[in-house]
Amino acid sequence: MFEVLENETLAPNVHRxxxxxxxxxxxxxxxxFVIVRPSEGGERVPLTIGDxxxxxxxxxLFVQAVGATTLRIAGTxxxxxxxxxxxxxxxxxxxxxWGRVACxxxxxxxxxxxPLAKALAEAGNxxxxxxxxxxxxxxxxxxxxxxxxxxxxxxxxxxxxxxxGFVTHVLQEMIDDPDRCPDAIYAIGPVxxxxxxxxxxxxxxxxxxxxxxxxxxxxxGMCGGCRVKVGNETKFACVDGPEFDGHxxxxxxxxxxxxxYREEECRLVASLPPHLKDKIxxxxx
Amino acid sequence: xxxxxxxxxxxxxxxxxxxKELTPKERMAIERVKMPEQDPEKRNRNFDEVxxxxxxxxxxxxxxxxxxxxxxxCVRGCPVHVRIPEFLQAVAEDNLPEAARILLGDxxxxxxxxxxxxxxxxxxxxxxxxxxxxPVAVGYLERFVADWAMEHAEEVAEExxxxxxxxxxxxxxxxxxxxxxxxxxxxxxxxxxxxxALHETGGVLRYGIPEFRLPKRVVDLEVSxxxxxxxxxxCNVIVxxxxxxxxxxxxxxxxxxxxxxxxxxxxxxPGENLKGVYSAxxxxxxxxxxxxxxxDSPTPIIHGRQVAxxxxxxTAMDAVRTSRRLGSERSTIVYRRGEAEMPARVEExxxxxxxxxxxxxxxxxxxxxxxxxxxxxxxxxxxMELGEADxxxxxxxxxxxxxxxxxxxxxxxxxxxxxxxxxxxxxxxTLKLNKKGYIEIDQDGATNLPGVFAGGDIVRGGATVIxxxxxxxxxxAAIDAYLRRKN
Numbered sequence: 070m071f072e073v074l075e076n077e078t079l080a081p082n083v084h085r086x087x088x089x090x091x092x093x094x095x096x097x098x099x100x101x102f103v104i105v106r107p108s109e110g111g112e113r114v115p116l117t118i119g120d121x122x123x124x125x126x127x128x129x130l131f132v133q134a135v136g137a138t139t140l141r142i143a144g145t146x147x148x149x150x151x152x153x154x155x156x157x158x159x160x161x162x163x164x165x166x167w168g169r170v171a172c173x174x175x176x177x178x179x180x181x182x183x184p185l186a187k188a189l190a191e192a193g194n195x196x197x198x199x200x201x202x203x204x205x206x207x208x209x210x211x212x213x214x215x216x217x218x219x220x221x222x223x224x225x226x227x228x229x230x231x232x233x234g235f236v237t238h239v240l241q242e243m244i245d246d247p248d249r250c251p252d253a254i255y256a257i258g259p260v261x262x263x264x265x266x267x268x269x270x271x272x273x274x275x276x277x278x279x280x281x282x283x284x285x286x287x288x289x290g291m292c293g294g295c296r297v298k299v300g301n302e303t304k305f306a307c308v309d310g311p312e313f314d315g316h317x318x319x320x321x322x323x324x325x326x327x328x329x330y331r332e333e334e335c336r337l338v339a340s341l342p343p344h345l346k347d348k349i350x351x352x353x354x
Numbered sequence: 355x356x357x358x359x360x361x362x363x364x365x366x367x368x369x370x371x372x373x374k375e376l377t378p379k380e381r382m383a384i385e386r387v388k389m390p391e392q393d394p395e396k397r398n399r400n401f402d403e404v405x406x407x408x409x410x411x412x413x414x415x416x417x418x419x420x421x422x423x424x425x426x427x428c429v430r431g432c433p434v435h436v437r438i439p440e441f442l443q444a445v446a447e448d449n450l451p452e453a454a455r456i457l458l459g460d461x462x463x464x465x466x467x468x469x470x471x472x473x474x475x476x477x478x479x480x481x482x483x484x485x486x487x488x489p490v491a492v493g494y495l496e497r498f499v500a501d502w503a504m505e506h507a508e509e510v511a512e513e514x515x516x517x518x519x520x521x522x523x524x525x526x527x528x529x530x531x532x533x534x535x536x537x538x539x540x541x542x543x544x545x546x547x548x549x550x551a552l553h554e555t556g557g558v559l560r561y562g563i564p565e566f567r568l569p570k571r572v573v574d575l576e577v578s579x580x581x582x583x584x585x586x587x588x589c590n591v592i593v594x595x596x597x598x599x600x601x602x603x604x605x606x607x608x609x610x611x612x613x614x615x616x617x618x619x620x621x622x623x624p625g626e627n628l629k630g631v632y633s634a635x636x637x638x639x640x641x642x643x644x645x646x647x648x649x650d651s652p653t654p655i656i657h658g659r660q661v662a663x664x665x666x667x668x669t670a671m672d673a674v675r676t677s678r679r680l681g682s683e684r685s686t687i688v689y690r691r692g693e694a695e696m697p698a699r700v701e702e703x704x705x706x707x708x709x710x711x712x713x714x715x716x717x718x719x720x721x722x723x724x725x726x727x728x729x730x731x732x733x734x735x736x737x738m739e740l741g742e743a744d745x746x747x748x749x750x751x752x753x754x755x756x757x758x759x760x761x762x763x764x765x766x767x768x769x770x771x772x773x774x775x776x777x778x779x780x781x782x783x784t785l786k787l788n789k790k791g792y793i794e795i796d797q798d799g800a801t802n803l804p805g806v807f808a809g810g811d812i813v814r815g816g817a818t819v820i821x822x823x824x825x826x827x828x829x830x831a832a833i834d835a836y837l838r839r840k841n
Contacts, residue, residue, distance in 0.1 A: 092591065092596050092597060093596065096595065096596055096597065106553050110645070110650075110651070110652075111652060112644065112652040112653050113553070113644070113653075137652055138652055152553070153553040153589070153590050154590060155551065155552075155553065155590040155591075155592060155596070156592070156595065156596065157595060157596070158592070158595055286636065286639055286640065286643075286644065286653075287551070287552065287616075287639065289551055289592055289595075289616070289775065289777055290616070290617050290775055290776075290777060291561075291616035291617065291618075291635055291639070291775065292618070292633060292635045292636035292639050293618045293620070293633040293635065293636055294632075294633075294636045296627060298627060303620060303626065303627065308776075308777065322627055325629065325728040326627065326629060326728075328629075329629045329630075329656070330654040330656075333654035334654070337652060337654075
């Protein structure tokens, strides 16, 4: 059992949890994830480890309630426990000094981006962070990211915070400016956002690293359910990733495979009690 | 039909009026018992166990078929060397506590082995009656005694463990090799901790073998017996990720690696990433570990109408029979060799046939065909014929030029085998591996690293439950000797 020590709402349905998991806290490196199963009979879902405190034996998890299981995780109160946490899984981020790096985060992806951006800054990179969301309440971790970013740029689709528009617009301007053009890009967020970032950087041949989150079960390479196509090779995101060269990723296949259980998910959400169901439907709008 | 209460009484009534000593002629006259089974037409729509188990009367009578021969070839055929004639004798005399004592003394997981061992190629094929009429049904009797022992734990004398040695051993993986190892070491007086990567114990017994062949209740009971012996089990620990082999070596006096060969081999044909294509590991894990067969499980699975399973082993049989129970209209095995070459147990093939599974032999998949939305709609196959014998001694299948055919399917399950999972071994670069990535061991199960032993599929490649258990048992003796030497 893994006790929840903190549970803070960052944005509608987005929670930051601090959980006691001493073994994971000690072993974890930026970019790695855990498999969480909130309760007996529950589903196993992968969540990126946002941060860790090996001395305190705790890890930070960010979770967006978009389905029955994530709702359950987000709803775990302080003092309650998550039944299973296994990890750290996946390969750690390749942290090196690229020079100038653009870190691009969208929605919950910003939380996944946070530990990488921090590690990149600590490795001596000049980090420009671009984060976006639908509207102001969905932009998370701005102050935390500002602390080590040379520049922090925010976009919202409705213009309620920062620039109106998408993260790709701001990134395009950065690439077009020879004084600001990044040597590498880390893009983490919804698949359409990562795909769009890759299309922006591709003509300029700027190394672009994305973090993929396909459907997983065990997270240890045992089942192959999380397979993705990268440069014509089939890879298992859980053990070969989760980070890949974005210019080689077959995003169309990723989107398609992510939709495999849409009907079942809808049925599951439909079976939830009304107040929980509304919570998920609202955030998905 | 007998009422349930009558049935219960019949099964549990002591068998009295039994002659103490039968002549060999009388023993030879008894016909081999038939395992009572669920009706195929019913069972292919439910996940309840197929084999119902013998009654006490049936068991006792079957055990009397044993000639108690002096050569005891059956014991040699058993990878864990169960004293078969002795426990059969006790069953024949209806002395079940004694039968259980003997069986549990030799086998850590008898209720599992009694269900999933390929007895027909091990103990039973060695039986002196095997050539003449039919071998003694050792597997059925093993299951009978093990099940009786689980229901009558208080009547079974548990052998007290040896005095505590103060030595600590770590076991990586709670599958058949690891559980056997843990039981043996605990009995020898060592303190044992098992590290399991998944959230539940049992390894392949939990995620691989379906409920209808091995009820998970049986695995739970076998594991709880180990816990009672003092074995500690920590789930959610992935050795190689959560902790390294190096860290384990600092903390423990000896380590046994039995983490299995959990990495699916891919078909490497076009269409493998379409929706509706599964590895057998994923398909079975969703159903067995995550209970996707239950309507209330949050883990989904695609319930195919027409399912093709590629492969001819026990895993392929498990997957295809599962698909039937998930409601398929047609479930088919596609295997590149012939029926005689299939590695699956005879009983699994028989059961599959009875349940309406179709078999297409001498056919290999060429391409999985998808519809415009990315779902599987067909499987294109190549007709094969058998050529020269290959390294495995079986005749190698070769394509018949120009002969292909297409099947209409909506789910394809790949059950062609597994490879070594490199998660642990890549984190331990000094551990010696063979070319295929399996751990190299000597005849004692020792690796090149002092105090580190290995067994099961991570050494052999995909094999059987009992061979993994045999490895666990023989390496336990070597670890015991190592620990007693070590100060």
